[in-house]
Amino acid sequence: xxxxxxxxxxxxxxxxxxxxxxxxxxxxxxxxxxxxxxxxxxxxxxxxxxxxxxxxxxxxxxxxxxxxxxxxxxxxxxxxxxxxxxxxxxxxxxxxxxxxxxxxxxxxxxxxxxxxxxxxxxxxxxxxxxxxxxxxxxxxxxxxxxxxxxxxxxxxxxxxxxxxxxxxxxxxxxxxxxxxxxxx
Amino acid sequence: xxxxxxxxxxxxxxxxxxxxxxxxxxxxxxxxxxxxxxxxxxxxxxxxxxxxxxxxxxxxxxxxxxxxxxxxxxxxxxxxxxxxxxxxxxxxxxxxxxxxxxxxxxxxxxxxxxxxxxxxxxxxxxxxxxxxxxxxxxxxxxxxxxxxxxxxxxxxxxxxxxxxxxxxxxxxxxxxxxxxxxxx
Numbered sequence: 001x002x003x004x005x006x007x008x009x010x011x012x013x014x015x016x017x018x019x020x021x022x023x024x025x026x027x028x029x030x031x032x033x034x035x036x037x038x039x040x041x042x043x044x045x046x047x048x049x050x051x052x053x054x055x056x057x058x059x060x061x062x063x064x065x066x067x068x069x070x071x072x073x074x075x076x077x078x079x080x081x082x083x084x085x086x087x088x089x090x091x092x093x094x095x096x097x098x099x100x101x102x103x104x105x106x107x108x109x110x111x112x113x114x115x116x117x118x119x120x121x122x123x124x125x126x127x128x129x130x131x132x133x134x135x136x137x138x139x140x141x142x143x144x145x146x147x148x149x150x151x152x153x154x155x156x157x158x159x160x161x162x163x164x165x166x167x168x169x170x171x172x173x174x175x176x177x178x179x180x181x182x183x184x
Numbered sequence: 185x186x187x188x189x190x191x192x193x194x195x196x197x198x199x200x201x202x203x204x205x206x207x208x209x210x211x212x213x214x215x216x217x218x219x220x221x222x223x224x225x226x227x228x229x230x231x232x233x234x235x236x237x238x239x240x241x242x243x244x245x246x247x248x249x250x251x252x253x254x255x256x257x258x259x260x261x262x263x264x265x266x267x268x269x270x271x272x273x274x275x276x277x278x279x280x281x282x283x284x285x286x287x288x289x290x291x292x293x294x295x296x297x298x299x300x301x302x303x304x305x306x307x308x309x310x311x312x313x314x315x316x317x318x319x320x321x322x323x324x325x326x327x328x329x330x331x332x333x334x335x336x337x338x339x340x341x342x343x344x345x346x347x348x349x350x351x352x353x354x355x356x357x358x359x360x361x362x363x364x365x366x367x368x
Contacts, residue, residue: 007196009189009221014196022316025261037193039262040226043299077209078223081292081361082299103359106287108265115227115266132206173357175287177265 010035041113044154045085046073048162049098051123054139055159057146058093061135065151071118071158072096074133086119094137096128103173105161107154111180116154120162120171153178194219225297228338229269230257232346233282235307238323239343241330242277245319249335255302255342256280258317270303278321280312287357289345291338295364300338304346304355337362 005015005028013032020027020036028037048071049056057069074089076082083100090096101120108115128137140146142163150156157176165171189199189212197216204211204220212221232255233240241253258273260266267284274280285304292299314321324330326347334340341360349355 005193007191007193009191009193009199012191012196012198015193038259041260041262042224043227075222076225076299078225078297079294080225081294082290083292083359083361084294103290103357106266108267110263110265110268113262115260173287175267177267 005037005039008033008035009037039113041110041115043076043082043085044073044114044116045076045082045089045119046071046116047086047090047098047100047119047121048104048158049090049094049096049121049123051126051139054141055145055162056094056096056123056128056137056139058130058134059136059138060133060151061130062133067135068149068151069146069155070151071155073116073118073155082117083119086117086121090121091131093131093134094128095131096137097124098122099124102171104171105158105174105176107157107175108177109154110177116152116158118154118158189221189223192217192219193221223297225294225299227260227266227269228257228298228300229260229266229273229303230255230300231270231274231282231284231303231305232288232342233274233278233280233305233307235310235323238325239329239346240278240280240307240312240321240323242314242318243320243322244317244335245314246317251319252333252335253330253339254335255339257300257302257339266301267303270301270305274305275315277315277318278312279315280321281308282306283308286355288355289338289342289358289360291341291359292361293338294361300336300342302338302342 008030011033015028017026072090072093076085098121104120105118161174192214195217199212201210256274256277260269282305288304289302312321345358
C-alpha cells in the first residue's frame with residue numbers, strides 16, 4: 001500500500017524530502033522540475049448487503065487478513081462516485097448486485113491513511129459467489145456473524161452499529177475514528 | 185492537480201499504460217520493477233463555521249476560482265482524520281478556531297476525482313483573519329451570502345441544504361453527486 005517515493009513521476013529525476021515555501025510539512029519535491037508530490041489518504045468504499053435480515057460477508061482470498069471475513073469493500077477509483085465504487089466492489093468481491101441506500105458509516109483510520117465508507121444496501125437476488133479476491137461468500141443472520149474472524153475493525157464497528165440501529169428501528173449516520181493498535 | 189505519469193516513483197524507470205493481470209482497467213505499470221501506480225480520488229475536507237447565525241466565508245487568493253468566496257476547505261493530509269483536516273484547513277485559510285459538530289454533507293465530484301466533506305461547526309471566537317490562501321474573510325447572514333460569487337458548486341449545494349435544514353429546525357446528513365458542466 002505504501003511505497004518508497006524516490007523519483008519524480010513526471011520527469012524521472014530524484015526527489016528531495018523538504019518543506020516547500022509557504023508550506024509547513026516536508027513533501028517529496030523534484031530536484032529538477034520542482035514538482036511537489038503530495039500524499040493523500042485513500043477512500044475505501046463498501047456496503048452492508050442485506051437479504052431477508054441476513055448480511056452478505058466475503059472471506060478474503062488476499063492479504064491483508066487472508067481467510068478472514070469482511071463486508072465487500074475496496075479502494076475507490078478515479079472517475080466514479082462513492083456509491084458507484086461501493087457497488088463495483090460488491091460486484092467484484094461477491095458477484096452480487098445491490099440496491100444502494102443511504103451512507104451508513106464513515107470510519108477514519110489515520111495511521112494507515114484511509115477513510116472507510118459503508119452504505120446500507122439490499123441484495124437484488126441471491127445469485128452471489130466469490131469473486132477472484134474472495135474464498136467464500138455467505139449470508140449470516142445476526143447471531144451467526146463470525147465476530148472473532150472479522151478482517152477489519154472498521155467492519156466490526158459498522159456491523160455493531162448496524163444491528164444496534166436495526167434493533168432500535170431507526171438508522172442514523174455513524175462516524176468513528178480508529179486509533180492504532182494491533183491490526184487494522 | 186493532475187500531472188503526467190511517466191516514470192516510476194520507486195525505481196525511476198519508464199511506466200507503461202496497460203491492464204495488469206487480474207485487473208480490468210489500464211494502469212501505470214513500471215517496465216522495470218513492475219510496480220502498479222494506482223490513481224485514487226482525493227478527499228477535500230472543510231466546515232461550515234457559524235457565529236450567531238452568520239457563516240464565515242473566505243475569498244480565495246489562489247487559483248482555481250481566485251477572488252470568489254468559499255467555505256474553508258482543502259485536501260485532507262495523510263495521518264489526520266477528516267475532522268482534524270477540516271479544522272486544520274479552517275485554521276489555515278481563515279485563522280479561525282472552530283468546535284466541530286456532525287458531518288453535514290458529502291459531495292462526489294467524479295470528473296475531477298474528488299469527494300468533498302463538510303462539517304457543521306461553531307466559531308469559538310471572532311478572531312478570524314485571511315490566511316495566506318485567502319484575500320478576505322467575513323461573516324455573512326443568510327440573505328447576504330454572495331451566491332453568484334461562490335467558488336464551487338459543492339459549496340453552493342452545502343450552504344443551500346444547511347439553510348434549508350436550519351429553517352426546518354433539523355439537521356440531517358446530505359449526499360450529492362455533481363455532474364460535469366462549466367466550472368467546478
